[in-house]
Amino acid sequence: MIISKKSVLDKFSLKGKKAVITGGAGGMGSACAYAFAEAGADIAVFDVKPEDDPGIREVLRQIESYGRQAFYICVDLTEESEVITAFNKTLEKFGEINIVFSNAGVAQQIACEDMELSEWHRVISNDLDSMFLVARTAGRIMIKAGQGGVIINTGSMSGDIVNFPQPQAAYNAAKAGVIHLTKSLACEWAVHNIRVNCISPGYIHSPMMPVEVIPEDLMKIFYDRTPMKRVGVPDEIAPAVLYLASDASSFTTGAEIVIDGGYCCW
Template sequence: MVAPSLTSPSDLSPSDLAPPSPAPAAAELPMAFQQFALTSKVAVVTGGAQGLGFAMASSLCSAGLAGIAIIDINPLVGEPAACSLTKQFGTNAKFYRVDVTDELAMKSAFATINEELGGIDVVVCSAGVVDNYNAEDYPYAKFQRLMNINLGGSFLAAQSAFPYMKARGGGSIIFIGSMSGHIVNFPQPQIAYNASKAGVIHMMKSFAVEWAKYKIRCNSISPGYMHTGLIESFDQNWVNTWKSMTPMARMGEPHELQGVALWLASNASSFVTGTDVAVDGGYTAM
């Protein structure tokens, strides 16, 4: 066997010895990276004041949004969230206190957002709640409330954004589903949540088909078990079971939704509509 030849320093030209070129400036990035930019765009994020919603809002702001509206029912977290986004990214971020189940309030808020921020290009439907009751004991009023927030709130956000996106010549609506829309979680009982997220995913597909002609893309993200502040309120035996049943043997972190949200919001996914993206550590692959 012939040994590989080795190059000595004397065989190298000056250009070979030169240090590597610096990373390209943003304006010089390859086209694939430029497609993720959201410069001059305006986004609306429902439930965007904390947790997964805030993580995704931050991701969109980092891509150069001109403006972002944070819709939440709690001003104690909503106002600081908007201020934080403006301070960190320079984005014109505004908080709007709205109940996502109130049709008139939602349509009024979107009209105001369109006027104050100059349009609506991206909507993330992130507002949601979860209850854990055995099916036979589930209070119907709570079942209705959860469905109204998770499913109805997502419907109203999309419908409220429609006229402004149509006027802009298109846009991207990102629904937040869940792996619970594909499987039945264990060991916790959550029949209403599972049903609501299955509904969100199928509703997204219906919107995608109907609104493709308006160049409004509709997709969804289905997170698995994510490590948010809510985890502390759950039975830790449940948490241990969730980790053991996830192929990656851990929970996801909020920042692990950021890249997917940015991709779906941007032109990098311009031929993607009607698609649900699972971010679940392999849980639903089993």
């Protein structure tokens, strides 16, 4: 049959699915956790913040308010052994892992001529090495289970363009790496029915981008350079991630969805 009779809305359902969301303590990770829970998934939230962080407590409360299972694992995703332990604990609890939204990251603005190697490593480690560790660990579990799966990485428009005027070479390079890692894994793991895609947000109001404390003249540059003349909010990212996590995107792999109010067009 060429045209499926399945309801298009049913294709967005995550009913019965078990998901991992990294960097889920606030911002885009939390917004996506709510979307996944509303769509029917049980969720393990990974972040480096302590268990009693208000953002963690709130995200677990909201997931449970949809009648879904939620638990938190405090993990530094730059540490190989911690990542493996976190996934093993999740597998023990859920029995399977179907979806991974690999979203944790850090930002840093330092002019390259002033940057120490340790500062470069900190960003590459948090923004790129962690994506490799999460994808590899999840990929091994999914390949062994033989049921396929979905991995969604958070890249950035910074992986496609150079932001003006802030100097952030390490972040930009790491995010370009995330985008190409995504395409590479999509090709390697298509044979295992594991789809790997990424989102590339533009400027999004979140704990990483606290619009209220960023100097007005800098915000004006961001607005002026964005065709839609505003920044986005995490809620405007979640539907695209849900699309990539669900059967709605069953023929989509190796893709980058740019969600930036048009920034990259100029």
